[in-house]
Amino acid sequence: xxxxxxxxxxxxxxxxxxxxxxxxxxxxxxxxxxxxxxxxxxxxxxxxxxxxxxxxxxxxxxxxxxxxxxxxxxxxxxxxxxxxxxxxxxxxxxxxxxxxxxxxxxxxxxxxxxxxxxxxxxxxxxxxxxxxxxxxxxxxxxxxxxxxxxxxxxxxxxxxxxxxxxxxxxxxxxxxxxxxxxxxxxxxxxxxxxxxxxxxxxxxxxxxxxxxxxxxxxxxxxxxxxxxxxxxxxxxxxxxxxxxxxxxxxxxxxxxxxx
Numbered sequence: 001x002x003x004x005x006x007x008x009x010x011x012x013x014x015x016x017x018x019x020x021x022x023x024x025x026x027x028x029x030x031x032x033x034x035x036x037x038x039x040x041x042x043x044x045x046x047x048x049x050x051x052x053x054x055x056x057x058x059x060x061x062x063x064x065x066x067x068x069x070x071x072x073x074x075x076x077x078x079x080x081x082x083x084x085x086x087x088x089x090x091x092x093x094x095x096x097x098x099x100x101x102x103x104x105x106x107x108x109x110x111x112x113x114x115x116x117x118x119x120x121x122x123x124x125x126x127x128x129x130x131x132x133x134x135x136x137x138x139x140x141x142x143x144x145x146x147x148x149x150x151x152x153x154x155x156x157x158x159x160x161x162x163x164x165x166x167x168x169x170x171x172x173x174x175x176x177x178x179x180x181x182x183x184x185x186x187x188x189x190x191x192x193x194x195x196x197x198x199x200x201x202x203x204x205x206x207x208x209x210x211x212x213x214x215x216x217x218x219x220x221x222x223x224x225x226x227x228x229x230x231x232x233x234x235x236x237x238x239x240x241x242x243x244x245x246x247x248x249x250x251x252x253x254x255x256x257x258x259x
Contacts, residue, residue: 007075007078007079007082008078008079008082008083008086010083010086010087012086016088017086019088020085020086020087020088020089021085021086023088023089024054024084024085024086024129025053025054026132027089027128027129027132027133028054028055028093028125028126028128028129028132029052029053029054029125029128029145030052030054030055030121030124030125030128030145031050031051031052031121031124031145032050032051032052032053032054032055032056032059032118032121032122032125033048033049033050033114033117033118033121034048034049034050034051035047035048035049035114036048036049048114050121052145054125054129055121055122055125055126057077057078057081057082057085059118059121059122060077060081060097060101060122060126061073061074061077061078062118063101063104063105063118063119063122063123064077064097064100064101064104064122065077065100066104080094089132089133090133091133092130092133092134092135093126093129093130093133095130097126098123098126098127098130098253101119101122101123101126101127102123102127102192102252102253102256104119104123105119105120105122105123105124105256106188106189106191106192106256107188107189108181108185108188109181109185109186109189120256120259123253123256124253124256124257126253127252127253127254127256127257128143128257130253131143131254143257147160151258152235152238152239153254153258154236154239154245154247154251155251155252155253155254155255155258156254156255156257156258157232157235157236157239157258158191158195158199158236158251158255158258159251159254159255159256159257159258159259160228160232160258160259161199161229161232161233161236162184162188162191162199162202162255162259163184163258163259164225164228164229164232165182165183165184165202165203165206165229166182166184166185167225168206168209168210168213168222168225169182169183169184169205169206169209170182171213171218171221172209172210172212172213173209175212175213175216175218176212183202183205183206184202187201187202191251192250192251192255193250193251194248194250195247195248195251195255196247196248197248203229210222210226
């Protein structure tokens with residue numbers, strides 16, 4: 001309804017334009033949370049799917065600016081975003097969006113479950129794309145779309161560590177038919193700021209859940225999770241021993257990729 005105006009105008013040769021769109025997909029694709037509706041007889045069923053794709057412009061806007069989004073702000077964001085989508089590899093994503101989406105994704109308690117899962121997918125995509133187009137060529141990185149056990153980055157390792165803790169506790173909650181947030185989720189924001197000291201607290205809180213898994217004959221599952229934790233901690237301790245690396249300084253967006 002109403003009038004229509006151009007937000008972004010740029011002339012391209014067709015081949016260059018489609019190459020730029022392909023670059024947007026390659027650089028910014030990550031698992032994104034969507035709900036798909038299917039018709040089952042007279043009923044409509046909803047299914048959560050995680051396609052590998054860049055986040056939509058609307059999802060980026062909603063993640064970065066949340067519920068306070070106005071039409072004017074949305075237009076301003078689109079005006080900054082469209083050149084990134086259509087401009088090719090030399091046009092980076094604004095870093096303030098990368099930072100803000102990371103902060104939002106590390107705060108699950110302020111959102112409904114589906115919103116938080118969407119936020120994590122968007123934050124991962126923006127960080128991955130920012131790294132792929134970093135102005136400093138030595139800082140550019142590409143990331144696998146699966147668990148990378150060869151990645152020895154401190155932030156990536158801490159992300160994996162928190163994910164294993166969450167899986168362990170959520171399985172123990174499922175065994176007891178309890179439906180509530182895990183300690184890993186509740187402490188996520190603090191973990192992103194002080195990962196090592198927060199991990200020591202999370203690790204202590206896992207003991208009763210480990211006992212529950214043992215008493216319910218989940219020994220194989222528990223052994224595998226404990227082995228993963230030991231391997232990740234060994235890699236982190238190696239970082240601390242081999243270089244002047246502080247394990248307790250704040251994490252960046254690579255933490256979410258490992259998570």
